[in-house]
Amino acid sequence: MESEAKPPFPPFTYESATKKVKAAQDAWNTKDPQTVQFAYTPDSIWRNRDTFIQGREEIVKFLTKKWDKENGYRLRKELFAFTDNRIAVQFWYEWHDETGQWWRTYGLEDWTFAENGLMRKRQMSGNDVCISDNERWFKDDVDVNTVSIDEKHW
Structure with missing residues (x-):
């Protein structure tokens, strides 16, 4: 829809790119596919690891399946780089499976x-690392915005 808009708009500055990243982090931490889909164009294309997605309907299906599997999901995103209309992000999140x-x-x-x-357009590459409960960074009393990547764990 041409009437849809989600500021901040490109071209990005450091401040506006950082704001865009934090808005994405906050939206994904809702774990609500119906809300998250509206950050993307109706014909948005994704590569998420080995999965290719196009359009909001597929985004909702993908995210619904993802968050049905990834229990206790908590995400942190940080700005990595930006240009006029592109942003690169590093991220980490924790979740537990059905076991x-x-x-x-x-x-x-x-x-x-x-x-x-x-x-x-969104392209994601990620790796999963098995951790113990005591290795978790995101506990109930920890704000995701305060957790930084520890170089020895990256």
Whole structure:
């Protein structure tokens, strides 16, 4: 839809790119696919590891399946780099599977934005690392915005 818009808009500055990254982090931490889909153009294309997705309907299906599997999901994103209409992000999140096993996923994303501030392309590469409960960074009393990557774990 041409009337849709999601500021901040490209071209990005350091401040506006950082704001866009934090908005994405906050949206994904809702674990609500119906909300998250509206950050993307209706025909947005994704590569998420080995999965290729196009359009909001597929985004909702993908995210619904993801968050049905990834229990206790908590995400942190940080700005890595930016240009006029592109942002690169490093991220890490923790989740546990149906057996209670905890995982930390590390990765990078490459985002391309339309003029209206909606993301039209998202490419994600990530790796899952098995962790114990005492290795978790995201506990109930920890704000995701305060957790930084520890170089020995990256």
